[in-house]
Each structure stands twice: as structure tokens, then as C-alpha cells.
Amino acid sequence: MNFTLKIWRQANPKDKGRFETYKIENISPDASFLEMLDILNQQLIKDGKDPVAFDHDCREGICGMCSLYINGRPHGPDDDITTCQLHMRKFKDGETITIEPWRAAAFPVVKDLIVDRNAFDKILQAGGFISVNTGSAPDANSIPVPSQVAEEAFDAAACIGCGACVAACKNSSAMLFVAAKVSHLALLPQGKVEAAKRVKAMIAKMDELGFGSCTNTGACEAECPKNISIAHIARLNREFLCANIKEE
Numbered sequence: 001m002n003f004t005l006k007i008w009r010q011a012n013p014k015d016k017g018r019f020e021t022y023k024i025e026n027i028s029p030d031a032s033f034l035e036m037l038d039i040l041n042q043q044l045i046k047d048g049k050d051p052v053a054f055d056h057d058c059r060e061g062i063c064g065m066c067s068l069y070i071n072g073r074p075h076g077p078d079d080d081i082t083t084c085q086l087h088m089r090k091f092k093d094g095e096t097i098t099i100e101p102w103r104a105a106a107f108p109v110v111k112d113l114i115v116d117r118n119a120f121d122k123i124l125q126a127g128g129f130i131s132v133n134t135g136s137a138p139d140a141n142s143i144p145v146p147s148q149v150a151e152e153a154f155d156a157a158a159c160i161g162c163g164a165c166v167a168a169c170k171n172s173s174a175m176l177f178v179a180a181k182v183s184h185l186a187l188l189p190q191g192k193v194e195a196a197k198r199v200k201a202m203i204a205k206m207d208e209l210g211f212g213s214c215t216n217t218g219a220c221e222a223e224c225p226k227n228i229s230i231a232h233i234a235r236l237n238r239e240f241l242c243a244n245i246k247e248e
Contacts, residue, residue, distance in 0.1 A: 001027045001088055004096040005040065007052055010109050017109065019098075029089035033076060034059060034066060036088055053112040059084040061225065064162030068113055069100040074164035074223045082162060082225045102163050104172035106210045119209045120161045120177060126205035127198035128181040130190050143189050156184035158226040165220035165228075171212030176220040178202050179236035180228050186239050196243035203240055 002025045010017030024040050031039075034056055041051035055065040066083035070076035076086040091097060099113065107115040145153075159180035166172050182199050185191030191198070214233060221230045 001029055001091070001093045003027065003036075003088075003091065003094070006096060006098045007113070008100045009052070009112055010101075012111060013108050027088050029087065031088050032059070032084060033068070033070070033086040033088065034084050053110075053114050055114050056084060061085045062160065064160035064225075067102050067115065067117070067163050067167070069102060069167055071098055074102070074167040075162075075225055080225055080227060082160075085225075102167040104163075104166050104211070106172065106174070107163060107166065115163075117161070117163055119211070120163065120174070122209060123174065123178060123202050123205050124181065127194070127201035128185070130185065130194060132190065132193050145188060149187050153184045153187040156180045156187070156228065156232050159224075159228050160226060162225060164223045164225060166211065168219040168223040169212065169215055170217070170219070171215050173214045173220070174206050174209075174211040175214040175233050175236065176224065176228055176230065178206050179230075179232035182239055183232040183235045186235060195239060196246050199236065199239040200243050203236075 002023070005022045005024060006019045007022065008017060009020045022040060022044075024036065024043070027036050027039065034054070037052060037054055044051045055067060057063040057065045059066070061082045061084060064082060066075075068075065068083045070083070070086070075081060075083045076090065078086050078090050101107075101109050101113045102115045102117075104115075106119040107117055110116050157180070159177060161177060163177070165176035166174050182202060185198065186195050218230055221228065
């Protein structure tokens, strides 16, 4: 398969940046998208040019680092996958593919397709944890948790923090990410002790870092590779409201 690649190139955060066009040929339809970029970079290095910088780590859909905006969609034209799980057979032979970094003020570009997502880490540091002294590991089933509640908590905890929700939102909102982190702790007994403090701190940090407000369009849920439901945003709002009522 042959492709024309329009890739965003930006030398550093202060550089204005621009699209550059590359031709790449004889790509296997079974190659992953990142493998295709590896082949492109080998070609660029061979030609004495600067390779395209992009983020990746596990290449198994677990770490969420492969954050690319491909043909107008976070992680590309497939559902429920990260970029590293996207295969070239999802594109047409001869197609032009536009590749960009996440576009959000809170995710500044570091170089080319790499963005700084430390904003998510700062939100987690603000309250995405429990600090109660739990002692040694409790015996199994010593704290009863209904099966449905446990499943919902695990579903929320599946969030990998890739940032696709932010990239998909026209307001660059981080509500789905924050909701997932607040929700999975709010549902379990261990997280209830600091629930009010947690939700207020995480929302305050989210606003401070420049993320926009929720648009209620559901684009975040549609593009989330782990199918995190926007129902968790409803729980986040409820937790925040309850926290403010308790304070009064």
C-alpha cells in the first residue's frame, strides 16, 4: 500500500510549526500505524533528515502514550482502540493521511507529534488517590462491595489517561478523564473518606490548568479507546454538588 502523509512538524514549543508532506510506499496492510511511522523515520534518517518525533511505549493499547490525531479523529478511523492498535488496512491504498498532535492549550506541543500531558498528572496529584491508613491487606471479602458497584468502579478505572477525550472535545474539556478518576474512587468504600475533598481539589486543578468546560456533545465518549461512559460525568457533578452542600 502507498500513502501520502501530511504530518505536523514543530521543532519546539516556541516554533510556529507547519505541515510537511511525505510519500511512503510498499506498506503492508497488516502493519500498525506506529510501524508505518517507524518505516517513514528509517527512510528520513537514511536521507539525512530529521525523523518525526512521536510518543509511544507499550504498543499494546495499555499506556495511552500514542496520542495522535489522524484524519480528524483521536487515534484514527477505528473504534475502541489506541493509535498503536490501528492498522493500515483501515486506510485506502493511495490515501492522504493527515497526522497532528493533540490540540489543547493544556497539552502544549513539545516536538512534532509529542505533547506535554503533565496536566493530567497534576490533576491526579491534586486528589486522585486515597491517603487513609488502611494497615495490612484486609482479608478477601471483608468489606462487602456489591458486584454491580465493583464492575462500575472497574469500568471507570479502565481509563488510561491518553487524552483522546480532550482532543475530541471542542472546548478541550478534561471532564471525562476527571470523572473516571473520581468515579472509581467514589464508588468504593476506601475512597469515600476523602470524597468531598478529592472532587473539589481535582476540579479546581482542572480549571486552573486551562481545560474547558464540558460541551455535553458526547464526543469524548465516542472517541474514548476504553469506552468510558459519560454517565461518570453525571456522578462527578453529583459528587461536586454534594461536597459543596456539606461545606455549607
